[in-house]
Amino acid sequence: xxxxxxxxxxxxxxxxxxxxxxxxxxxxxxxxxxxxxxxxxxxxxxxxxxxxxxxxxxxxxxxxxxxxxxxxxxxxxxxxxxxxxxxxxxxxxxxxxxxxxxxxxxxxxxxxxxxxxxxxxxxxxxxxxxxxxxxxxxxxxxxxxxxxxxxxxxxxxxxxxxxxxxxxxxxxxxxxxxxxxxxxxxxxxxxxxxxxxxxxxxxxxxxxxxxxxxxxxxxxxxxxxxxxxxxxxxxxxxxxxxxxxxxxxxxxxxxxxxxxxxxxxxxxxxxxxxxxxxxxxxxxxxxxxxxxxxxxxxxxxxxxxxxxxxxxxxxxxxxxxxxxxxxxxxxxxxxxxxxxxxxxxxxxxxxxxxxxxxxxxxxxxxxxxxxxxxxxxxxxxxxxxxxxxxxxxxxxxxxxxxxxxxxxxxxxxxxxxxxxxxxxxxxxxxxxxxxxxxxxxx
Numbered sequence: 001x002x003x004x005x006x007x008x009x010x011x012x013x014x015x016x017x018x019x020x021x022x023x024x025x026x027x028x029x030x031x032x033x034x035x036x037x038x039x040x041x042x043x044x045x046x047x048x049x050x051x052x053x054x055x056x057x058x059x060x061x062x063x064x065x066x067x068x069x070x071x072x073x074x075x076x077x078x079x080x081x082x083x084x085x086x087x088x089x090x091x092x093x094x095x096x097x098x099x100x101x102x103x104x105x106x107x108x109x110x111x112x113x114x115x116x117x118x119x120x121x122x123x124x125x126x127x128x129x130x131x132x133x134x135x136x137x138x139x140x141x142x143x144x145x146x147x148x149x150x151x152x153x154x155x156x157x158x159x160x161x162x163x164x165x166x167x168x169x170x171x172x173x174x175x176x177x178x179x180x181x182x183x184x185x186x187x188x189x190x191x192x193x194x195x196x197x198x199x200x201x202x203x204x205x206x207x208x209x210x211x212x213x214x215x216x217x218x219x220x221x222x223x224x225x226x227x228x229x230x231x232x233x234x235x236x237x238x239x240x241x242x243x244x245x246x247x248x249x250x251x252x253x254x255x256x257x258x259x260x261x262x263x264x265x266x267x268x269x270x271x272x273x274x275x276x277x278x279x280x281x282x283x284x285x286x287x288x289x290x291x292x293x294x295x296x297x298x299x300x301x302x303x304x305x306x307x308x309x310x311x312x313x314x315x316x317x318x319x320x321x322x323x324x325x326x327x328x329x330x331x332x333x334x335x336x337x338x339x340x341x342x343x344x345x346x347x348x349x350x351x352x353x354x355x356x357x358x359x360x361x362x363x364x365x366x367x368x369x370x371x372x373x374x375x376x377x378x379x380x381x382x383x384x385x386x387x388x389x390x391x392x393x394x395x396x397x398x399x400x401x402x403x404x405x406x407x408x409x410x411x412x413x414x415x416x417x418x419x420x421x422x423x424x425x426x427x428x429x430x431x432x433x434x435x436x437x438x439x440x441x442x
Contacts, residue, residue: 060215060294060295060296061107061292061295061296061297062106062107062292062294062295062296064287065081065087065089065106065287065288067080067081067082067086068080068081068082069082070090070091072091072093072099075093075096075097075126076122076123076124076126077099077120077121077122077123077126077128078120078121079091079099079101079118079119079120079121080118080119080121081117081118081119081288082119083117083118083119083181083187084187084189084285084286085117085183085187085189085242085285085286085287085288086117086118086119086183086288087103087115087116087117087118087288087289087290088101088102088103088116088117088118089102089103089104090102094131097126097127097128097129098128098129098131099128099129099130099131100130100131100132100133101116101118101130101131101132101133102133102134102135103115103116103132103133103134104134104135105135105136105138105289105290105291106287106289106290106291106292106296107291107292107296108135108136109136110290110291110292111241111290111291111298112138112139112141112290113141113241113243113244113290113291114134114138114139114140114141114142114184114290115142115184115185115242115243115288115289115290116132116142116182116183116184116288117181117182117183117184117187117288118181118182118183119179119180119181119182120173120175120179120180120182121178121179122175122176122177122178122180123177124177125174125175125176125177126174126175127172127173127174127175128172128173128174128175129170129171129172129173130170130171130172130173130182131168131169131170132168132169132170132171139167140163140167140168140169141184141401142184142185142243142401143155143156143161143402144156144161144171144182144183144184145182145183145184145185145186146173146180146181146182147180147181147183147186148178148179148180148181149179149181153183153186156171159172160172160173184243185243185245185246185401186245187245187285188245188248188249188285189285189286190218190279190282190285190286193221193239193248193278193279194208194221196252196278197221197223197276197278200223200255200256200259200276201223201225201259204225204259206223206224206225207223208221208222208223209221209222209223211313211314211316211317212309212310212312212313212314212316212317213309213313214281214282214283214293214294214309214310215283215293215294215295215308215309215310216283216286216294218282218283218286219282220277220279220280220282220310220313220314221277221278221279222275222276222277222314222317223275223276224273224274224275224276225259225269225273225274226258226268226269226270226272226273226274227269227270227271227272227273228273229273229321229322231271231272231273232271232272232273232327232328232329232423233272233273233274233275233323233327233328233329234258234272234273234274234275234328234329234330234331234332234419234423235275235318235323235328235330235331235332235386235390235392236251236254236255236274236275236276236277236278236332236333236334237277237280237314237331237332237333237334237382238251238277238278238279238280238333238334239251239277239278239279239280239281239282239285240280240281240299240300240333240335240382241281241284241291241298241300241335241336242281242284242285242287242288242289242290242291243290243291243336244334244335244336244337244399245336246336246399246400246401246403246408247334247335247336247397247398247399248278248279248334249399249405249408249409249412250334250397250399250408250409250411250412251276251278251334251412252278252412253408253409253412253413253416254332254334254397254412254413254415254416255274255276255278255416256413257412257413257416257417257420258274258416258420259274264417264420264421264424265420267424268420268423268424271423271424271425272329272423275318275321275323277314280299280310280311280314281293281299281310293308293310295308299311300333300335300381300382301379301380301381302380303380303381303382303384303385303386304380304385305380318390323390324390325389325390325391326391327390328386328390328391328392329356329392329393329423330356330392330393330394330395330419330423331382331383331386331387331390331392331393331394331395332394332395332396332397333382333383333395333396333397334397334399335396335397335398335399336398336399336400336401337398337399337400337401338400338401339371339398339400340368340369340370340371340398340399340400340403340411341370341371341372341373341398342361342364342370342371342372342373342395342396342397342398343372343373343374343375343383343395343396343398344357344361344372344373344374344375344383344394344395344396345374345375345376345377345383345384345387345394346374346375346376346377347376347377347387347433347435348374348387348393348394350393351374355393356393356422356423357393357395359422360415360418360419360422363418363421363422364411364414364415364418367414368411368414370411377435381396382394382396383395383396384435387433387435388433388435389435391433397415399411
């Protein structure tokens, strides 16, 4: 997610009791935040060029989430955050059948992508009310998704879930005996993405490769297919922000269309090479973070400082493969936000009639109601770096949180087919523009 569209409305003031409830959490987050002065609020960073790091540094601003089980034996209930991608900070019994679940982000300030995930275990069937509570006036964002562990998920319906005018969310459940999973979105874990990657490239004679490691040592994986290494490159990136699963789903449909056994896709792969990095922030996903990597840093504000190992690893991979300025025909990274929107670079000359970006956006908007929002290449987000340092037409492809799976897949595959049509005779990639506002960013 990028720019001011990230900012959901914030809840107004809360009671002193609520403040005291969050005091221990606030102290922990404050102490962690003291390690860094980076502000993650995209509105704050969009107004002026970000500070330039003089040397790569890795600073952790987070205290790791405590994994635990909350037991309420008298009610025959227990809650836990033990699953990968889970996020739960506390549980308090409010009365018979009523509980408050506290959800704190990994750091503060943070983009208000209020991710949560936990299990409820019931010894016998019973009714249950859950009230969601967040510190720092964060507002509930995601409609709960409910699963039983067998891979099937459903969205809580209007009679089960409500958010009032103050942003207070309540979920009413009729539990069966056993386990129920309550997540902001069905998790897409690193193993899921790796399995998908292997399926996509099966039969192409290529395999996903590790090009670096995350803060916590997880492999960063990429795969390439298509024309030879000297051909123009299409660069596809995803998974920078942990909760943004609809963006990852769109990336999957987009890449599957590029890799399809169709005349258009085969002709495209004869002329263009494709490099796909589907998940750049595996730690954030596994830790249930709202926004950052294991250091609590929004890595989509690190394209230039390169203070984090994830962004450095991808930068170095591109350099090692020779995909520098003048070699990248198009760059696209996938995210999620409140609605479908494409962010582009105002200074990009391919906006003009006859240009790659102009032709692609025209094809997209001819078939779908998609907003384009150009902005100046000032902040250290991926699309700005790709434009300013690789000379590539660059797009941040945002998918709405609640966009149905079939609809987002249809749009993503249309996006890929439209781009293949535009790049079937690849224009000569641009040299990197001056971008003086980037200062000394690399």
